[in-house]
Amino acid sequence: AANFGWQWQHFTQEDQKYADQFLGWIAPVTPEFFKDKIVLEGGCGKGRHTHLVADWGAKEVIGADLSAAVETAFAATRHLDNAHIIQADIYHLPIKKEIDYAFSVGVLHHLPDAHRGFLSLASKVKPGGHLSAWVYGAENNEWITRWVSPMRERLTSRINPGALLHVSKLPTAFVYLATKLIYRPLNRVAGGAVARHLFYNNYLMAISGFGWKEQHTIVFDHLVAPTAHYIPRGAFEQWWRDIDATDVSIQWHNKNSWRGFGRV
Template identity: 35%
Template structure:
């Protein structure tokens, strides 16, 4: 039996982005590198999975036009970006959307790994990019995420999935508070660089308490999470689809992939 693709909302995402935001510019710039904000300037842009619309706001300031697609949070994103007149918001599943145009730049930041079928989602992203256009994806990696894959995920599925978001928020805050002493002592010295998530926690120290809580909450709240292997990244961004010199498959803080490439003509 084939995968059943979602046509109804997942309330978890609306609740998450009603509480939190994703406005850290340095993170967005890290995730899209080697692309930059300038790659969006005066371009037609498709955002696949806009969440609360924070990245929409960043790109919308320079792009010719932005089409932001999300199945769960489109009303929230539209309200937060009501002053941008070059942004169109569409409620749709990014794996099955059938838009009437292709775009200069298609980007998907932190979303593809939460879709029902990342492979189907990637094919949809690819189809909506113009030949000669650029695709940018940031996604969780299988490599380096063993703790989350084999400990956090089973706990989430068995114990946490049916909890209210309010209780989950309290748990996320408690976990974040518990992490601070370790991250600001043991994880500061390079002597312990062999520890899991050592590079990841460098960013933890750059962010606010609320932003760190949101990262923990995201791990516990997501209805489903897939972890993408290096082999899958290479299969997606191969030389048959993309200009060879443009392909970038880059590990980010050892727990995620930054992927980009120019689609062949």
């Protein structure tokens, strides 16, 4: 979590596209869903989603994070009466089982035990409440687990984050140029018929609207984490059975990740 603390104290920017991106991660939830609910975010990072949820009319939203990212999250939300930031471990949340809706995006797969984090978050939702989780998928990410993860584990997550900030500019330049010069234009031609065949098209197209700083954050994020699990659909489905969730919806997002939503 310390590496993420550094990350979110450096990459403090806000982006107008965060709302759409967030709704993509928690679909079928919509902004209206939050009205008057007590909401918990497991691993709030710099607080961008806590902020959105507060704006969308939650009665109270609690953003919890273990790292120093809470400093950035607090600065971003302190003007909102219904937003609260706490520094806490997702495995040991100091919260009663009174949450209407809990969510976690991009966090569980970075925990040593992702499943345990999921169970812990779910345990705070009151009966009849709802839960969302978004995690990296194993499917279609074999190239990452095979080539990127060993480099991340042995090298990039171990070097000083300040140095990684500069090192990560090189892969960011490839991603940036590819998304702006190839993926975005080709997806606009012939209804995307050609672009469909491009490597990792859905995800790269999804981030193609972001500028340099945001894409740099994304690349840095993938290289800084000491732990990242890529979770197969079957295992993710089992998580929801383990909590006896009902009305569960599990969908493949951007052809590289799983988003789940259900009633607890």
